[in-house]
Amino acid sequence: MPFYPDRANTKDTFMAEAASRSGTEGAGTAAASRQRTVFVSLCFDILIWIPEIVAVALTGSVTLFADVIKCGNEILATVFALLILLKMRKGGQFSYDYGMGKFETMTRVATGAVMLASLFIILYFTFQKIVAPEHLEIGGALFSVPLMLVIAAVDTYLWRKNYRIAQNDPSPILESQWRLRRAKSFADISVLLALVLSFSLSGYEWAVYIDPAASFIIIGFLLLAGYREISSSIPDLFDRTLEEELQLVILQELASSFDQYQEFYGVRSRRSGSSVYIEIFVGFDPEKKMGDVQRFSDGLKQSLEGKIQGSVVCIVPTSGRCAGCTPP
DSSP states (O other): OOOOOOHHHHHHHHHHHHHHHHHHHHHHHHHHHHHHHHHHHHHHHHHHHHHHHHHHHHHOOHHHHHHHHHHHHHHHHHHHHHHHHHHHHHOOTTTOTTOSHHHHHHHHHHHHHHHHHHHHHHHHHHHHHHHSOOOOOGGGHHHHHHHHHHHHHHHHHHHHHHHHHHHHSOOHHHHHHHHHHHHHHHHHHHHHHHHHHHHHTTTSGGGGGHHHHHHHHHHHHHHHHHHHHHHHHHHHHTTOOOOHHHHHHHHHHHHHTGGGOSEEEEEEEEEETTEEEEEEEEEOOTTSOHHHHHHHHHHHHHHHHHHSTTEEEEEEEOSSOOTTOBOO
């Protein structure tokens, strides 16, 4: 007698495979979008770096020199971020159960560290310029001012573009990229204003201090941006637990259905990139049917994942406290 597969089971299998392929394709599209965004930023930074070096030679501006050093460090940070994205696209889903979000977080730490490291270089040359001030070379004005106008316009465009992409596809790499581009936009405007004022007011003796003064503005932007990148990323590297407001959301959900379980043993959570993994350990009446337990777990999971963005919730039936849980 020939064997015919059960149609219902076959349909379910095809639907499951289709859903799996759809999820994989969606993840691949998001990864490609991140990679393209970072690559475009890298290409632009490299293209403007050489003309900016020429502008430094023509004008002798310490502010432009500081911007060149900063741009060089940012290129290295962006290359590092691109290498991480390439590694993520090649695979690793079977080696890292929680994804490769920690690699993304490390790029934020690296970006912040590069920003802070560039401060020392800028400070050194700025103080040299204060001790021995000089007027800028007027001959470089026709080249450096239009160049900074173009750079400021493109950086502002990339800042807004990367911000929109990061809102649609939250990621530590994309967040660091739009924040980096925002800092660059303000720095570009500061450099531009410093050049314009220095050239237009060159007849005054005090105008020699405009250029080093603008360097301190760039230092402020770098200090703030670098500190923010590092301070917001390091806790995630050490599996920081959920913020208090998100813990309250979980407790409220559990309180609203307190009659569905017998004991609450605690919550364990970890972050991996833009995802938050939450495990809730609860105890049930031994006489309760498994079907009722499953319905309660599915309902709680669906409700919490709808309220906590990027969360993956797992309800764990147990009879004792879990290791490393946040106590109730």
